[in-house]
Amino acid sequence: MADMDAHDATLTAPFAEPQAAKAQRLFSALRLLNQEQAKACAPYANMLYTLHPTWQEARTLDALPWLPVGLFKRAKLASVPDAEIVRELRSSGTTGSTPSRIFLDRGTATRQSRALANIVTDFIGRERMPMLIIDQSDLLNNKMALGARGAAVLGFSTFGRAHTYALRPDMSIDWEKIEAFLTQHSARPVLLFGFTFVVWQYLLEVAAAKGRSLQFPKGSRLIHGGGWKRLAERKISKEHFKQTIRTALGIDFVHDYYGMAEQVGSIFMECEHGRLHVPAYAEAIVRDPLTLHPLPQGQVGIIQVLSELPGSYPGHSLLTEDIGAILGEDDCPCGRLGRTLRVDGRLPRAELRGCSDTRAV
Numbered sequence: 001m002a003d004m005d006a007h008d009a010t011l012t013a014p015f016a017e018p019q020a021a022k023a024q025r026l027f028s029a030l031r032l033l034n035q036e037q038a039k040a041c042a043p044y045a046n047m048l049y050t051l052h053p054t055w056q057e058a059r060t061l062d063a064l065p066w067l068p069v070g071l072f073k074r075a076k077l078a079s080v081p082d083a084e085i086v087r088e089l090r091s092s093g094t095t096g097s098t099p100s101r102i103f104l105d106r107g108t109a110t111r112q113s114r115a116l117a118n119i120v121t122d123f124i125g126r127e128r129m130p131m132l133i134i135d136q137s138d139l140l141n142n143k144m145a146l147g148a149r150g151a152a153v154l155g156f157s158t159f160g161r162a163h164t165y166a167l168r169p170d171m172s173i174d175w176e177k178i179e180a181f182l183t184q185h186s187a188r189p190v191l192l193f194g195f196t197f198v199v200w201q202y203l204l205e206v207a208a209a210k211g212r213s214l215q216f217p218k219g220s221r222l223i224h225g226g227g228w229k230r231l232a233e234r235k236i237s238k239e240h241f242k243q244t245i246r247t248a249l250g251i252d253f254v255h256d257y258y259g260m261a262e263q264v265g266s267i268f269m270e271c272e273h274g275r276l277h278v279p280a281y282a283e284a285i286v287r288d289p290l291t292l293h294p295l296p297q298g299q300v301g302i303i304q305v306l307s308e309l310p311g312s313y314p315g316h317s318l319l320t321e322d323i324g325a326i327l328g329e330d331d332c333p334c335g336r337l338g339r340t341l342r343v344d345g346r347l348p349r350a351e352l353r354g355c356s357d358t359r360a361v
């Protein structure tokens, strides 16, 4: 892709650019990316020019076209030849539905890794801590076709060392392994990583049922992601989740993150003030579920995510199936600049079908 050097500054310092400057720069970059994708991906160009013929007149980020994220389940959307694809990501989606298929070339995969690294180290520092992965030990056995959990674990594992899996292949807790890990790394903080529902259902609930708790070293951190859908179904609040982590594991620093297989690398991490931060090379826009017009700060609607990172597939502007609200711009007490948001959960299926089908681009 053209002009990747321009991304370097924002990749290195993902929370240093004020919103106004960012919005302008990102608009130019994404408009260019849109043109490049339309040239390189025929199915994308067809949708773009059929459904949104006037997109070239867009002058602001929120006027740029988007694809419904569900389209990656229905069509193979790649903008590079098969020979240049180094990895295929599959997002699990809803149970029983076809997974999304995302095709990465080397450039896109590299940008995603660098972006992720700069975001995560901004929150946890550059030192690689011993890392306990709350997932099954055979998760990464097939690296060519990774599921969303596998892709996340692979991406985040670079931030730790002495990787240890807390669960056996059948998802049962490997207590011996965890205790050996704790004995070996008792002096310094460690890093825990897992999908939110896996941490809850396969670690915390099972430990509680058995009356067991663990004490991780002071200063240890848990990063978790993958959405609240299953926890919301069980009426588990974010506060209750955090409190349980504190009492059952002795961990005070908990970072949720919002991200998806369709835009790996542009994750929104939760800071100590409970807000999800949008990095400089990405944006979040919240839209009215019925009109799809952008909503002002504080109002709940459908989340659209934009990212400069994808080069090998047209995934730079996606209307997600999640609802949430923008919380602020350049005003989080943690000092990070840019937009912050809150994610509330999934859009009900009926509304979702409506917006995917009637406004494809």
Ligand SMILES: [Zn+2]
Pocket (backbone or CB within 6 Å): 271, 272, 273, 275, 277, 332, 333, 334, 335, 336
């Ligand atoms: Zn913050």
